[in-house]
Amino acid sequence: MSEHQTFDTPRLAVPDRALSRARMKVGRAAWAARYYKSFSREAVMAIAEAMAKAGHDRAAEFADLAVSETGYGVVEHKALKNRLCTHELLDHYRDLDLVTPRVDTERKIIELPKPAGVIFALAPATNPVATVYYKAMLAVLSRNAIVISPHPAAKKVSAQAARHLAEAAEAAGAPAGLIQCVEEPSIPLVQDIMASDRINVIIATGGTAMVRAAYSSGNPALGVGPGNAVAYVDPSASVDAAARCLVESKSFDNSVLCTNESVVVTLDGNRSNLERALRSAGAHLCNETDTDKLRQYLFGGEGFTLEAIGKSAQWIAERAGIRVSPSTKILVPVVVTPGQDDLLFREKLCPVLTLTAAVDFEQAVTFAKHTTRRGAGHSAAFHGDDSDRLVAFSQDMPVYRVVVNAPCSQGAAGFATHLPPTFTIGTGFAGRSSVGENVGPQHLVHWTRIAYAKDLPADLAGVDLSHVSSDRPKMAVPAPTAPEPAGDVSRDELRRLILEELRSLKGDV
Amino acid sequence: MFNYGYFSFDSKESLMQKAAEYWNPGKVSFWTEAGTPMVIDRREGYFLYDMSGKRLIDLHLNGGTYNFGHRHPELVEVLKSGLDYFDMGNHWFPSVARAAFAEQLVKTAPHTRYAIFGAGGAEAVEIALKTARYATKRKKIVSIIKGYHGHSGLSVATGDERFSKIFLADKPDEFVQVPFNDADALEDVLKGGDVAAFIIETIPATYGFPLPDDGYLKTCQDLCHKYGAKFISDEVQTGLMRTGVMWGWQGYGLKPDIFVCGKGLGGGIYPISACLVTEECGQWLIEDGAAHISTAGGSELGCLVGHHVMEMLQRPEVISNVQFVAEYFAQSMKEMMARHSDIFVGVRQRGVVLGLEFDHPEGAVAVSRALYENGVWAIFSSLDKRVLQFKPGVVLDVDTCQEIMDRFDAAMPRARQLLKSGRRAA
Numbered sequence: 001m002s003e004h005q006t007f008d009t010p011r012l013a014v015p016d017r018a019l020s021r022a023r024m025k026v027g028r029a030a031w032a033a034r035y036y037k038s039f040s041r042e043a044v045m046a047i048a049e050a051m052a053k054a055g056h057d058r059a060a061e062f063a064d065l066a067v068s069e070t071g072y073g074v075v076e077h078k079a080l081k082n083r084l085c086t087h088e089l090l091d092h093y094r095d096l097d098l099v100t101p102r103v104d105t106e107r108k109i110i111e112l113p114k115p116a117g118v119i120f121a122l123a124p125a126t127n128p129v130a131t132v133y134y135k136a137m138l139a140v141l142s143r144n145a146i147v148i149s150p151h152p153a154a155k156k157v158s159a160q161a162a163r164h165l166a167e168a169a170e171a172a173g174a175p176a177g178l179i180q181c182v183e184e185p186s187i188p189l190v191q192d193i194m195a196s197d198r199i200n201v202i203i204a205t206g207g208t209a210m211v212r213a214a215y216s217s218g219n220p221a222l223g224v225g226p227g228n229a230v231a232y233v234d235p236s237a238s239v240d241a242a243a244r245c246l247v248e249s250k251s252f253d254n255s256v257l258c259t260n261e262s263v264v265v266t267l268d269g270n271r272s273n274l275e276r277a278l279r280s281a282g283a284h285l286c287n288e289t290d291t292d293k294l295r296q297y298l299f300g301g302e303g304f305t306l307e308a309i310g311k312s313a314q315w316i317a318e319r320a321g322i323r324v325s326p327s328t329k330i331l332v333p334v335v336v337t338p339g340q341d342d343l344l345f346r347e348k349l350c351p352v353l354t355l356t357a358a359v360d361f362e363q364a365v366t367f368a369k370h371t372t373r374r375g376a377g378h379s380a381a382f383h384g385d386d387s388d389r390l391v392a393f394s395q396d397m398p399v400y401r402v403v404v405n406a407p408c409s410q411g412a413a414g415f416a417t418h419l420p421p422t423f424t425i426g427t428g429f430a431g432r433s434s435v436g437e438n439v440g441p442q443h444l445v446h447w448t449r450i451a452y453a454k455d456l457p458a459d460l461a462g463v464d465l466s467h468v469s470s471d472r473p474k475m476a477v478p479a480p481t482a483p484e485p486a487g488d489v490s491r492d493e494l495r496r497l498i499l500e501e502l503r504s505l506k507g508d509v
Numbered sequence: 510m511f512n513y514g515y516f517s518f519d520s521k522e523s524l525m526q527k528a529a530e531y532w533n534p535g536k537v538s539f540w541t542e543a544g545t546p547m548v549i550d551r552r553e554g555y556f557l558y559d560m561s562g563k564r565l566i567d568l569h570l571n572g573g574t575y576n577f578g579h580r581h582p583e584l585v586e587v588l589k590s591g592l593d594y595f596d597m598g599n600h601w602f603p604s605v606a607r608a609a610f611a612e613q614l615v616k617t618a619p620h621t622r623y624a625i626f627g628a629g630g631a632e633a634v635e636i637a638l639k640t641a642r643y644a645t646k647r648k649k650i651v652s653i654i655k656g657y658h659g660h661s662g663l664s665v666a667t668g669d670e671r672f673s674k675i676f677l678a679d680k681p682d683e684f685v686q687v688p689f690n691d692a693d694a695l696e697d698v699l700k701g702g703d704v705a706a707f708i709i710e711t712i713p714a715t716y717g718f719p720l721p722d723d724g725y726l727k728t729c730q731d732l733c734h735k736y737g738a739k740f741i742s743d744e745v746q747t748g749l750m751r752t753g754v755m756w757g758w759q760g761y762g763l764k765p766d767i768f769v770c771g772k773g774l775g776g777g778i779y780p781i782s783a784c785l786v787t788e789e790c791g792q793w794l795i796e797d798g799a800a801h802i803s804t805a806g807g808s809e810l811g812c813l814v815g816h817h818v819m820e821m822l823q824r825p826e827v828i829s830n831v832q833f834v835a836e837y838f839a840q841s842m843k844e845m846m847a848r849h850s851d852i853f854v855g856v857r858q859r860g861v862v863l864g865l866e867f868d869h870p871e872g873a874v875a876v877s878r879a880l881y882e883n884g885v886w887a888i889f890s891s892l893d894k895r896v897l898q899f900k901p902g903v904v905l906d907v908d909t910c911q912e913i914m915d916r917f918d919a920a921m922p923r924a925r926q927l928l929k930s931g932r933r934a935a
Contacts, residue, residue, distance in 0.1 A: 012813075013586075014587075015583045015587060015817075017820075020583045020821075021826055024824065024827060024830065027830060027906045028826050028829050028833070030907045030908070031837075031906075031907050176829050176833075177829055
């Protein structure tokens with residue numbers, strides 16, 4: 001094989017075509033954005049509807065392709081996530097109007113929406129299609145163009161999904177080039193485009209290095225970091241319900257959502273209860289030997305064992321040399337005493353949930369707080385009815401989402417709670433990010449505020465805002481022939497213009 | 510001080526003096542008097558920088574030579590990498606770059622069979638005319654009045670007498686000219702049965718891009734075939750995606766027996782041209798492959814760059830960008846014409862090939878100057894000075910296009926002023 005490679009090595013250096021094409025995609029996106037930024041709300045919603053339908057139609061097919069291309073996750077769960085990013089996402093934002101100017105007669109302020117322009121978006125290998133769907137939908141709802149750079153391990157399905165949505169959008173009237181995907185992504189390409197002055201904002205979802213690079217690029221960025229969610233199970237919780245949530249969450253798409261619980265902490269007196277409940281919910285509780293084997297397998301090399309990402313509990317158990325029942329949904333290693341040093345308290349994008357128990361609530365919170373610092377700004381879960389403790393927990397934790405009595409994977413991402421559905425979890429200042437909410441289309445629009453003097457009368461209702469967006473898409477098929485000669489501009493108007501210009505000539509060159 | 514390492518000049522003025530003294534006094538004084546005394550110093554993308562530091566957006570592109578802009582980084586990289594392996598090559602022998610490039614070109618025009626290379630457009634025209642004469646065993650060449658196909662022996666004879674008479678190179682007995690958009694006139698000449706070929710630019714550039722009437726070119730092609738002559742498309746300015754398709758003739762439903770391309774084929778960094786011929790026309794390549802030879806024609810470096818230019822032009826991103834640029838200027842020029850309809854009276858457009866008509870015999874000269882003063886470089890048509898050639902590049906970005914129109918608008922009062930004083934003088 002290596003001989004062949006030497007033989008086939010090109011005799012000439014060839015420019016990075018993929019990079020060059022990516023730059024051209026950005027240029028094309030800027031054209032699309034130029035036209036799309038003045039589309040009417042009606043036109044925008046028609047395009048979004050068409051995309052939702054198209055995305056929904058092939059959600060299962062793309063889920064299948066994603067799993068076969070990446071080896072991460074569970075087909076049915078991916079199909080579900082893909083679907084969530086179509087009609088449900090659209091329904092969530094249906095009433096959020098980012099197109100029509102807002103008039104506040106009381107405060108005498110008119111607000112005009114100004115889309116960012118060209119979004120450069122990164123999509124991870126763990127949620128490739130859902131992220132493409134979600135980011136493309138956000139771009140369209142906010143009247144932006146988007147160029148997506150998928151993770152190289154998911155490039156084929158990502159490009160296919162993006163192309164599918166783009167075709168649907170264009171058929172519904174979107175300008176060509178509104179949704180594009182890089183076919184051959186690479187780190188130099190991403191770095192180059194992120195630093196380009198031709199893009200207007202970056203949405204970075206990915207590893208810490210990529211997110212930091214987005215923030216260092218000099219461009220505005222919505223970057224979100226990794227998570228390391230802790231679930232606290234209070235004695236006031238129904239352990240059976242809590243255990244069901246935990247198992248459901250950890251087994252969902254084999255734990256590839258960054259909102260999945262990494263560690264569950266309860267109090268000493270509650271531990272055996274929780275263990276029993278977890279067992280009946282489908283978890284395999286590890287004894288000390290199993291726990292050691294799992295630690296060795298997952299963290300025995302340099303950092304986390306990447307091949308374990310998004311794999312099933314059985315697959316991991318087999319690799320780690322643990323015997324489990326075929327119905328096992330998640331693996332639960334047990335670390336009796338909470339502390340910071342055990343590697344099993346780190347982020348695990350696989351169905352492995354570390355259980356520990358604190359002597360009291362204070363110790364549990366202290367432990368949870370420190371554990372979460374490894375995925376600061378992200379998410380946590382609270383199981384129980386004690387609202388005082390819930391508030392204390394939430395107040396202390398460096399996270400921006402605390403999911404209550406619900407699976408954290410789905411809850412923090414807005415699918416099992418009323419949080420906005422998202423695949424970009426703002427990790428806020430705690431996570432060194434500019435946004436702490438679940439990222440939505442509103443983050444991709446800024447508003448020009450026309451503010452009248454406080455004390456003077458102003459007739460805002462009389463202001464004509466009809467030209468801010470056009471009723472129908474402006475794009476016409478490019479005509480290769482000459483345009484018609486000038487229409488009937490009124491003679492007087494013309495004379496006035498000419499006179500004005502002639503006057504301005506005095507003193508001119 | 511302008512120190513270039515190999516030579517230096519104290520100032521732009523001293524350069525102009527040297528240029529007039531040793532190079533071309535006529536051109537130096539012409540541009541000085543025209544009010545556009547440009548000496549291109551730095552160049553990058555679609556921007557030119559005069560020695561004075563003044564920046565100009567290039568809408569001349571030297572006829573599409575800089576279709577991808579100046580020194581496109583990807584093309585520069587290709588040429589540099591080529592220099593690590595190739596040189597011009599030896600035209601006598603088969604070569605990898607020539608074979609690959611020829612195959613690639615022929616695939617863009619499947620009805621043709623061979624690609625024959627030259628170093629410049631005129632040489633490719635020369636090859637085209639010789640090929641037609643070989644194939645028909647006839648001598649007479651027909652072209653249009655105000656046509657333009659270069660300055661070498663045969664090519665210059667097809668064009669305006671301004672360029673042929675001065676060198677006693679006009680040959681009225683062999684080279685006949687007929688009016689543009691007049692198929693009957695062509696037929697009258699073809700009827701003689703002694704015409705080898707009719708050569709025409711798909712849209713005549715130097716004549717100010719007058720658009721062919723519906724069906725005109727197709728009729729010409731059919732007439733040629735009816736009378737046993739060859740139809741030659743000169744695609745030097747209309748090829749390479751500039752009309753929205755790879756070759757201008759594709760947009761008019763033609764299948765020329767021979768067509769010629771040059772300028773942008775070398776990406777603006779290495780000269781190369783090509784003449785594509787059908788199997789029937791190309792028989793001389795079998796009879797005597799060395800019947801036409803050229804040391805610099807089909808240089809391997811040029812073939813390498815040309816090969817990459819063709820690849821870039823076929824990318825979906827480029828095709829889409831051309832459409833955006835074309836549409837943008839169609840719309841913007843319509844608006845601009847409405848605002849300045851007293852002087853700006855017409856737009857001829859196909860893709861990113863535009864001719865802007867001004868209501869004065871030398872209107873485009875004044876507009877060119879006014880644009881120059883406002884940071885835009887676009888040249889008038891040599892053979893119809895009412896018309897400004899306006900030639901945006903295929904990968905122009907939206908911001909630069911907007912800037913062009915803003916500068917265009919700002920230049921109109923100055924153009925009006927220049928025309929007014931011109932009228933008074935006349």
